[in-house]
Amino acid sequence: MTKDTKNPPIDRVDGRMKVTGGAKYFAEFTMPSMTYCVIVSSDIAKGSIASIDTKKAENAPGVVGVFTHQNMPAIPGWDAPAQGNGNGPPPGPPSGGEKYRILHTKEILFDGQPIAMVVADTFERATYAASLVKATYTKQTARTDLTKHLADGVTPKGERAADYVRGTADGYKTAPVTLEANYTIPIEVHNPMEMHGILAHWEGDDKLMIYAKTQGVKATQRAMAQAFKINPDNIRVHTEFMGGGFGMALRTWPQETAVVAISRKIGRPVKLVMTRSQMFTLVGHRPRTVQTINMGADTNGKLVGIAHAATGETASYEDFTEGTVNMTKFMYDCPNVSTRYKIVPLDRGVPIWMRGPGEATGAFALESAMDEMAHKLNLDPIEFRLRNYTETDPEHNRPYSDKNLKEAYQRGADAIGWNKRSNQPSSNRDGEWLIGYGMSSGTFNASRGQATARAILNADGSLTVQCGVTDIGPGSGTAMAMIAHNVLGVPVDKIKVEYGDTSLPNAPMQGGSTITSTVGSAVYDVCTTVKNTLADMATKSGSPLANSKANDLTLADGMLYLEADRSKKVAVADLMRSNNLPAIDKTQQSKGGSEGEKYSMYSFSVHFVQVRVHPVTGVVRVSKAVSVADSGRIVSPNTAASQMIGGVAGGIGMALTEEAVIDHRFGRYINNNLADYHVATSADVPHTETIVIDKPDPYINPMGAKGMGEIALIGFAAAVSNAVFNATGQRIRDLPITPDKVMQKLV
Amino acid sequence: MNPFQFTRVTTPKAAISAVTKESGTYFLAGGTNLIDLMKREVIVPERLVDINKLPLATIEKTSTGLRIGAMAKNSTVAEHELVKKNFPLLSQALNAGASAQLRNMATVGGNMMQRTRCSYFYDNSMPCNKRSPVQAGPDKGQPNGPNGCGAIGGYNRMHAIFGTSEKCIAVHPSDMCIALVALDATVNVSGPKGDRKIPFADFHRLPGDAPQKDNTLQPGELIMSIDLPMNDFAKNSHYLKVRDRASYAFALVSVGVGVDMKGKTIQNVRLAMGGVAHKPWRLTEAEQFLTGKPATEDNFKQAAMLAMKGAKGYGENDFKLTLAPNSIVEALKIATTTA
Numbered sequence A: 001m002t003k004d005t006k007n008p009p010i011d012r013v014d015g016r017m018k019v020t021g022g023a024k025y026f027a028e029f030t031m032p033s034m035t036y037c038v039i040v041s042s043d044i045a046k047g048s049i050a051s052i053d054t055k056k057a058e059n060a061p062g063v064v065g066v067f068t069h070q071n072m073p074a075i076p077g078w079d080a081p082a083q084g085n086g087n088g089p090p091p092g093p094p095s096g097g098e099k100y101r102i103l104h105t106k107e108i109l110f111d112g113q114p115i116a117m118v119v120a121d122t123f124e125r126a127t128y129a130a131s132l133v134k135a136t137y138t139k140q141t142a143r144t145d146l147t148k149h150l151a152d153g154v155t156p157k158g159e160r161a162a163d164y165v166r167g168t169a170d171g172y173k174t175a176p177v178t179l180e181a182n183y184t185i186p187i188e189v190h191n192p193m194e195m196h197g198i199l200a201h202w203e204g205d206d207k208l209m210i211y212a213k214t215q216g217v218k219a220t221q222r223a224m225a226q227a228f229k230i231n232p233d234n235i236r237v238h239t240e241f242m243g244g245g246f247g248m249a250l251r252t253w254p255q256e257t258a259v260v261a262i263s264r265k266i267g268r269p270v271k272l273v274m275t276r277s278q279m280f281t282l283v284g285h286r287p288r289t290v291q292t293i294n295m296g297a298d299t300n301g302k303l304v305g306i307a308h309a310a311t312g313e314t315a316s317y318e319d320f321t322e323g324t325v326n327m328t329k330f331m332y333d334c335p336n337v338s339t340r341y342k343i344v345p346l347d348r349g350v351p352i353w354m355r356g357p358g359e360a361t362g363a364f365a366l367e368s369a370m371d372e373m374a375h376k377l378n379l380d381p382i383e384f385r386l387r388n389y390t391e392t393d394p395e396h397n398r399p400y401s402d403k404n405l406k407e408a409y410q411r412g413a414d415a416i417g418w419n420k421r422s423n424q425p426s427s428n429r430d431g432e433w434l435i436g437y438g439m440s441s442g443t444f445n446a447s448r449g450q451a452t453a454r455a456i457l458n459a460d461g462s463l464t465v466q467c468g469v470t471d472i473g474p475g476s477g478t479a480m481a482m483i484a485h486n487v488l489g490v491p492v493d494k495i496k497v498e499y500g501d502t503s504l505p506n507a508p509m510q511g512g513s514t515i516t517s518t519v520g521s522a523v524y525d526v527c528t529t530v531k532n533t534l535a536d537m538a539t540k541s542g543s544p545l546a547n548s549k550a551n552d553l554t555l556a557d558g559m560l561y562l563e564a565d566r567s568k569k570v571a572v573a574d575l576m577r578s579n580n581l582p583a584i585d586k587t588q589q590s591k592g593g594s595e596g597e598k599y600s601m602y603s604f605s606v607h608f609v610q611v612r613v614h615p616v617t618g619v620v621r622v623s624k625a626v627s628v629a630d631s632g633r634i635v636s637p638n639t640a641a642s643q644m645i646g647g648v649a650g651g652i653g654m655a656l657t658e659e660a661v662i663d664h665r666f667g668r669y670i671n672n673n674l675a676d677y678h679v680a681t682s683a684d685v686p687h688t689e690t691i692v693i694d695k696p697d698p699y700i701n702p703m704g705a706k707g708m709g710e711i712a713l714i715g716f717a718a719a720v721s722n723a724v725f726n727a728t729g730q731r732i733r734d735l736p737i738t739p740d741k742v743m744q745k746l747v
Numbered sequence B: 001m002n003p004f005q006f007t008r009v010t011t012p013k014a015a016i017s018a019v020t021k022e023s024g025t026y027f028l029a030g031g032t033n034l035i036d037l038m039k040r041e042v043i044v045p046e047r048l049v050d051i052n053k054l055p056l057a058t059i060e061k062t063s064t065g066l067r068i069g070a071m072a073k074n075s076t077v078a079e080h081e082l083v084k085k086n087f088p089l090l091s092q093a094l095n096a097g098a099s100a101q102l103r104n105m106a107t108v109g110g111n112m113m114q115r116t117r118c119s120y121f122y123d124n125s126m127p128c129n130k131r132s133p134v135q136a137g138p139d140k141g142q143p144n145g146p147n148g149c150g151a152i153g154g155y156n157r158m159h160a161i162f163g164t165s166e167k168c169i170a171v172h173p174s175d176m177c178i179a180l181v182a183l184d185a186t187v188n189v190s191g192p193k194g195d196r197k198i199p200f201a202d203f204h205r206l207p208g209d210a211p212q213k214d215n216t217l218q219p220g221e222l223i224m225s226i227d228l229p230m231n232d233f234a235k236n237s238h239y240l241k242v243r244d245r246a247s248y249a250f251a252l253v254s255v256g257v258g259v260d261m262k263g264k265t266i267q268n269v270r271l272a273m274g275g276v277a278h279k280p281w282r283l284t285e286a287e288q289f290l291t292g293k294p295a296t297e298d299n300f301k302q303a304a305m306l307a308m309k310g311a312k313g314y315g316e317n318d319f320k321l322t323l324a325p326n327s328i329v330e331a332l333k334i335a336t337t338t339a
């Protein structure tokens, strides 16, 4: 196979296991003499513990231990300086001040902070005992409202977070047509189906077994090695299956490390499975972010300037940053661009990247503003984007490795029926319902990191491919199988893919849409090595293919052929037998070269929606959705389409329903459950048409494949809000677009 | 969750005497609300009396209409032929509630008795006047959580605009009950002092000074069944539920309408609203106004205006002052145009 051929759709390799219960998630593992840990969470958001009574809990049946700041075992490696990525010792705020360490002092820095961890012999007993822990507090006023504290924003450290100017910072002001608009997104919570937690077991003084919910088993291994100052090779972390992550498992959370420390202390395995309400406070969230866009264009629809400012929240005890304003720097051809990104430390748990992370937040603002400007110019929003299209990256002054956004606009427009849209808002009706169409684009960095893969080709023609990556659900395992099949011609049902365990070769975290590129390339490279080994044997004298060149050989169906003359062939099994090889077993490290410096590499997406808005009740329904991905060669069409549909579901949630609400008088969430925090239901998600451009990126990696997990969501919310405007003539810049907001604008 | 005793009974008599005998005893029906409240320690029972084995799940024709047993599942009632044919409003309202899984567990009696979804009520660290003192466990008799009303001056987007008090502005969250109050249902209850009938409109109460009391049921009383009188609303009825997502969300505002039309004239009409009060909110004044009038948008609007008399917003729920009348008009329009 080459990257020039499209891949056939294959079934998800772990699909059957997932729907038959064969897939085992971390919380399903049990061990002899295992104990259960339940976290007692703080009732206040800021202050300190005045007293904590654990007597009743300690005396409750089955209780093995109750741990608070008064008796928490030390975590020896946490005194070391932070590593920066959340998978090491607690970093603390860069400005100095208090670090957060779980169960370390009586200070309360955020709502839901653990004040005790109760361990008992059953989950029910631990839960009951946890309810008996009673604390009193000295309360302080919690600063939790970003909107009130915008003035406290600081520019975080880091190159891409710095203020950016191209041309003149406020060049937009000179344009004949200008707009200024504010956009806000609320706190969103990942809320994967599977709860977070960990199961830890010390098999010896310095030997640790962990079943975790992590997007990177290797990262968890490193974090625990640091925390407990033991050799990483003595720690095994297993996460073969994960019930959704969306970013919340991109770091090793303090409670995981605490469970490992407690397990060591009590000398028994400890399992923690958090509650849904703790999923709101202890594993991060998408930060509330307030944005302003100033835009100027000339009357021909050419952009003159864009200024994009964003302020997001972080914790008082740690900085969290994301790429909220980055898209504005390179998406359009525009001479004057400035961006400014700030974060405000609040008395809140630290956020973490949530699917599409900051780019999804930023795209809501930029792509809404593009729509607003198109309307001002009386231009079709696609036409406006085309007039400002750029074939080179204006931020870095270099070509894109590959960009087919024009084709994506066209194909999406055809699929949604864009010609039915009128540029004049509220001109389309179906009975009482107003019909609107909206579109937007999205983009996310594409890259290739470093990974190692192992391939074992057996004489019976079966193949095992291994890599220590976590497949959090997108279908990484399926992609690995497809790539191995393409290189070695082994039928997919004879390929066993193994992943999600630190005993397997090294791989990075599953996150940032990089795994198909990074791990896929490693699989490609190691399989190529296996193929070359076969070719070497086959071209030796005595073989029917003697004297052929390795490059002229093709592998298919267990046979090695001379491509030019397929009658010349040798069975792989025979070849291995005659060379006395039971298996060919290769392990290989793989990484990209300098292509990332020569080219700007991005995946692109375009989203189209049709909405129906009921003007009397304000109800908005997405009635049709089309998502187009321009992300290089598609390795696994089925799982790619599923990714895109998932992005639409998440995007509809972001646009219409999701919002974690805080009562700022208490600094606490008031909708921390799945009845009141509204993720989109099936009834909210219409039939979604997914379109892939499926053209290989010539530079990024041997498959020509780029990531698509993030772009599936990035921009989607703007498409919905733009469609609501098209339907009603009213623009809602404050997500989510709930019936009350729409109805009030329309009365 | 605190340890509690568990008894299973097979006769209403045994159920009633079990609950009367000891305080802190609760009937357990589908458990979809009670168990959640126990997990959050909003309710801390001493004992649960499982009434799932009581023979109270039948749905049968009576001389005056239909009788629905208190233990009939929400999904069973919604899909029952006689209900769909004669009381489509009830069927629609039930299907608009919760999720399929919950409706398969939830019972008619439990649905009527479900507590408010006010967030402050559910969080023992927050002020709430509705939470009653803890009945069992080591904290027996202690109030669970601070009193006051968190929703007034706080997050009250989901809260009431009618019949509120300074003590409480919560809403009754049921969809089913909106249909039942509109359809003039009667509640048959049995208690330590015998049987009695309660008109549905008098079953739930306003918060007043005693927000801990949701309804007029006396201690130990068991809901046995609901009686629905026959009516002529089946052809022109509609349940409109405005909510934040297409399924599995409580009503921002809902409207139940049943109309008896003669040509274009409204002969008789029933109107009730959900998501606006501590009880299912019947709109009698609007009904009277519409009776005998032609079904025109203008008349609907006037009726909606009458219905809104006395409405009061608390900030975040001010939108209901517009959404409610809009929804009344909309529901009337749909009901009067359905064939």
Ligand SMILES: Cc1cc2nc3c(=O)[nH]c(=O)nc-3n(C[C@H](O)[C@H](O)[C@H](O)COP(=O)(O)OP(=O)(O)OC[C@H]3O[C@@H](n4cnc5c(N)ncnc54)[C@H](O)[C@@H]3O)c2cc1C
Pocket (backbone or CB within 6 Å): A674, A675, B026, B027, B028, B029, B030, B031, B032, B033, B034, B035, B036, B070, B071, B096, B097, B098, B099, B102, B105, B106, B107, B108, B109, B110, B111, B112, B113, B114, B173, B174, B175, B176, B221, B222, B223, B224, B248, B249, B250, B251
């Ligand atoms: C996530 C979620 C979403 C929901 N969404 C909706 C919605 O959109 N619309 C809606 O209407 N409802 C909704 N509900 C509520 C649901 O309808 C109720 O939980 C259900 O009807 C309760 O019935 P049950 O049989 O499970 O009652 P249980 O939980 O068993 O009991 C509830 C109360 O009723 C008492 N009780 C039960 N039966 C009797 C009886 N025969 N006599 C006297 N007392 C009795 C019990 O003692 C208890 O106090 C939702 C619930 C959840 C959890």
Ligand code: SF4
Pocket (backbone or CB within 6 Å): B116, B118, B119, B120, B121, B127, B128, B129, B130, B131, B148, B149, B150, B151, B152, B167, B168, B169, B170, B211
């Ligand atoms: S509205 Fe009622 S239930 Fe809600 S906090 Fe106030 S008193 Fe409690």
